[in-house]
Amino acid sequence: MSDATITAPDEHEPIDDGLDHLGLEHQTSTGLSNTKLAMWMFLGSECLLFGGLISTYMLYRNRSGTGVGPDQLWDIPFTSASSFVLLMSSLTMVLAVSAAKRKDDQRTRVWLTVTALLGGLFVAGQVYEFTVFYREGLGYTTSLFSSSFYTLTGFHGVHVSVGIIMLMSLVGMLLTGRIKGDKSETIEMVGLYWHFVDIVWVIIFTLVYLIPA
Amino acid sequence: MTMTTDTASVESTNGADAGTGADEHESHDVTDRQYIIIALLLAVLTAAEVAVSYLDLGAWLVPTLLVMMAIKFVTIVGYFMHLKFDSPIFKAVFWVGVGMSVVLYGIMLTTFHFFVT
Numbered sequence: 001m002s003d004a005t006i007t008a009p010d011e012h013e014p015i016d017d018g019l020d021h022l023g024l025e026h027q028t029s030t031g032l033s034n035t036k037l038a039m040w041m042f043l044g045s046e047c048l049l050f051g052g053l054i055s056t057y058m059l060y061r062n063r064s065g066t067g068v069g070p071d072q073l074w075d076i077p078f079t080s081a082s083s084f085v086l087l088m089s090s091l092t093m094v095l096a097v098s099a100a101k102r103k104d105d106q107r108t109r110v111w112l113t114v115t116a117l118l119g120g121l122f123v124a125g126q127v128y129e130f131t132v133f134y135r136e137g138l139g140y141t142t143s144l145f146s147s148s149f150y151t152l153t154g155f156h157g158v159h160v161s162v163g164i165i166m167l168m169s170l171v172g173m174l175l176t177g178r179i180k181g182d183k184s185e186t187i188e189m190v191g192l193y194w195h196f197v198d199i200v201w202v203i204i205f206t207l208v209y210l211i212p213a
Numbered sequence: 214m215t216m217t218t219d220t221a222s223v224e225s226t227n228g229a230d231a232g233t234g235a236d237e238h239e240s241h242d243v244t245d246r247q248y249i250i251i252a253l254l255l256a257v258l259t260a261a262e263v264a265v266s267y268l269d270l271g272a273w274l275v276p277t278l279l280v281m282m283a284i285k286f287v288t289i290v291g292y293f294m295h296l297k298f299d300s301p302i303f304k305a306v307f308w309v310g311v312g313m314s315v316v317l318y319g320i321m322l323t324t325f326h327f328f329v330t
Binding site for chain 1: 245248249252255256259260262263266274275278279281282285286289290293294295300302303306307309310311313314315317318321322325327
């Protein structure tokens with residue numbers, strides 16, 4: 001009997017369930033957003049993934065055997081234009097995050113769509129580049145150079161494509177009002193991923209394309 | 214039941230109130246105009262990188278390109294990803310990942326005599 005008296009909750013006492021019932025905010029031990037912390041940890045681990053792929057390429061870039069090598073293939077003006085497109089997509093992404101923080105849904109949708117289009121243009125450029133290389137005799141298994149090059153740039157291209165899917169999903173969710181909780185944080189998380197994809201390309205562009213083999 | 218936060222950027226991240234949250238963000242972080250200026254500077258730096266790659270700088274070519282690449286990397290992480298204004302915990306988590314990657318693969322490349330000319 002006495003146990004029931006001790007454990008019975010006071011119905012007027014606020015329930016500490018980790019949620020702010022007005023803003024759905026999580027209380028965390030660090031005072032920081034767990035979602036954002038998880039995203040930064042994910043990006044930190046992605047550094048190791050791309051570090052491995054870039055290092056492998058650097059080791060094998062001179063191992064083209066009798067096939068075509070990087071110096072005969074690279075079209076620097078074309079790749080520079082692709083790099084510029086991806087860089088500008090980072091600008092439009094950050095403008096989308098900024099608009100989301102101002103709670104300007106219309107501009108957020110516009111900038112997210114422009115970012116996805118620029119990302120699509122970059123991927124299209126990469127597909128074109130791969131097609132040209134293949135026609136010039138550089139298949140995936142032609143040499144250690146070709147395998148490491150296609151793996152590195154292909155992985156990056158997949159990351160960009162995943163980013164485009166996330167951006168378009170965000171636009172759809174904004175249109176239908178299906179984003180729960182803080183919209184700007186959700187958009188900021190996709191933004192962090194997108195900028196990460198951009199900084200990886202900054203490294204690939206310099207190490208793979210600009211520094212001579 | 215409210216979150217305890219120290220900086221305006223963290224408050225804005227976690228959904229501070231609609232009116233003041235955005236204003237605080239603008240005043241503590243970067244404005245849209247500044248983002249555009251940063252992007253233009255990055256574009257100019259990219260063009261400079263390409264121009265440098267065509268120059269005959271000899272032994273200075275690779276270090277020059279690496280420094281320009283690092284400037285672009287840090288600028289995007291610091292301003293576009295807001296890490297410059299964010300919590301030290303986020304900074305630690307990301308830069309530890311970058312540092313581990315550089316050290317680990319630096320050792321790997323050294324082991325395979327990559328730096329031997």
